[in-house]
Amino acid sequence: MKQLMRKCVETLKPYPPGKPIEELERELGIYGSIKLASNENPLGPSPMAMRAVRDNLENMHRYPDGSAYHLREKLAGKFGLPMSRIMVGNGADELIELVAQTFLSPGEEVLIPEHSFLLYETFVLGFDGKAVTVPLSDFTVDLQAIGNAVTSHTKIVFINNPQNPTGKAITRDEISRFLHDLPPDVIVVLDEAYIEFATDPGVVSGLEFLDSYPLLIVLRTFSKIYGLAGLRLGYGFASDMITDAMNRARQPFNVNSLAQVAAAAALDDEEFVTKTLILTREGLAYLYRELDRLGLTYIPTQANFLLIKTPLGARETYDRMLRQGVIIRPMDSYGLEDCIRVNVGLPEENSRFINALESIIA
Numbered sequence: 001m002k003q004l005m006r007k008c009v010e011t012l013k014p015y016p017p018g019k020p021i022e023e024l025e026r027e028l029g030i031y032g033s034i035k036l037a038s039n040e041n042p043l044g045p046s047p048m049a050m051r052a053v054r055d056n057l058e059n060m061h062r063y064p065d066g067s068a069y070h071l072r073e074k075l076a077g078k079f080g081l082p083m084s085r086i087m088v089g090n091g092a093d094e095l096i097e098l099v100a101q102t103f104l105s106p107g108e109e110v111l112i113p114e115h116s117f118l119l120y121e122t123f124v125l126g127f128d129g130k131a132v133t134v135p136l137s138d139f140t141v142d143l144q145a146i147g148n149a150v151t152s153h154t155k156i157v158f159i160n161n162p163q164n165p166t167g168k169a170i171t172r173d174e175i176s177r178f179l180h181d182l183p184p185d186v187i188v189v190l191d192e193a194y195i196e197f198a199t200d201p202g203v204v205s206g207l208e209f210l211d212s213y214p215l216l217i218v219l220r221t222f223s224k225i226y227g228l229a230g231l232r233l234g235y236g237f238a239s240d241m242i243t244d245a246m247n248r249a250r251q252p253f254n255v256n257s258l259a260q261v262a263a264a265a266a267l268d269d270e271e272f273v274t275k276t277l278i279l280t281r282e283g284l285a286y287l288y289r290e291l292d293r294l295g296l297t298y299i300p301t302q303a304n305f306l307l308i309k310t311p312l313g314a315r316e317t318y319d320r321m322l323r324q325g326v327i328i329r330p331m332d333s334y335g336l337e338d339c340i341r342v343n344v345g346l347p348e349e350n351s352r353f354i355n356a357l358e359s360i361i362a
C-alpha cells in the first residue's frame with residue numbers, strides 16, 4: 001500500500017484563522033457581533049479600489065494579465081525600483097509559500113523567530129524543510145540570536161517587522177549589522193505586512209538594503225492599510241535573480257483581475273491611507289488608556305494590533321468574549337498561553353471591546 005499523504009504534511013496543523021462574524025452568529029444565535037481578530041482595516045476597503053472593481057466587472061470573463069503589468073508599473077513608480085524586481089501574489093501568504101517552494105530543498109533549515117506568524121512554519125514544513133525557532137528578546141525579534149543560530153544548513157530566515165503578534169519592531173542599525181554579518185548564501189525574507197502603521201522613526205523598510213544584500217526579499221500586503229484582505233493581494237521586492245526564480249514556480253494567473261485593478265487604484269488613495277493611520281493612532285491611544293485603567297499589561301505596538309496579557313488566559317478570555325459578540329484572537333496557538341491579540345477597530349468597536357473585557361475579568 002502506498003503512503004497516501006506526504007510524511008511532512010502529516011505533521012501540519014491547519015491554520016487557525018480569525019473567526020468569521022457569520023460563523024459566530026450562526027453558532028451562538030446572536031447578532032451585532034464585531035471582529036477585531038484578523039488585523040483587518042475597520043474602515044472597510046479603499047473607496048477608490050471599490051470604484052475600480054465596479055468599473056472592471058465586465059472583464060471578468062477574461063483571464064487576468066499574468067504579469068500584472070499595470071499594477072507592477074505603479075508599484076515600480078511608487079517605490080523607485082524597476083518592474084523586474086517587483087512580484088505580486090495571491091496575498092503575501094502566497095509569496096511566503098513561493099519562497100519555500102522555489103528555494104527550499106528537503107532537510108534545509110529555516111530560522112523563524114519565536115511566536116511568529118504561523119504560516120512561515122507551515123510552508124517550511126510543507127516543503128520538507130526544517131524549522132528552527134529562535135527565541136525573542138523582550139518580545140522583540142533578536143537579530144543577534146538569529147545570526148548566532150545560522151549554520152551551514154541554514155537556507156532562509158523569516159523576519160516580520162513590525163512583528164505579528166507582538167507589534168514590536170527592529171531598527172535600521174540592527175538590520176544593517178545583521179545583513180552585514182550574514183553568510184551571503186542565506187535568503188532573508190523581511191515581511192513588512194504592517195510597516196505602514198509604524199510611528200517610531202527608527203523603524204525602516206528593508207527596501208534600503210536590497211542593493212547591498214542580493215538575497216533579501218521584502219514582502220508587503222494590500223490586506224491591511226488598503227483594506228483589501230478579501231481580494232488577496234501581496235507584493236514583494238527582490239533582485240532580478242530572485243524574482244525570476246519565483247516567477248518560474250508561480251501559477252501563471254496567481255492574482256485575479258479585480259484584485260489587480262483594485263490594488264492599482266488603492267495606491268492612489270492617499271486620503272484613505274491617512275484616515276486609516278489617524279484612526280489607528282487614536283484607537284491605540286484609547287486602548288492604552290483603558291487597559292492602563294484596567295491594570296492590564298500590553299505591549300506598545302508599531303502595528304494596528306495589540307498583544308494583551310489577560311488574567312483568564314487566552315482561551316478562556318476568547319470564549320467569554322465570543323459570548324459577548326466580540327471576536328478577538330487567542331494567542332495560545334502562537335505559544336502565548338496568557339495573551340490575546342486585538343486589532344484597532346472603529347471607536348465604537350474599541351469601546352465595545354473594552355467594556356466586554358472589563359466585564360469578563362471583573
Ligand SMILES: Cc1ncc(COP(=O)(O)O)c(C=O)c1O
Binds near residue numbers: 090093094221
Ligand atoms: C505577518 C503577516 N504576514 C503576512 C500576512 C498575510 O497577508 P496577506 O493577507 O497578504 O496574505 C499576514 C496576515 O495577517 C501577517 O500577519
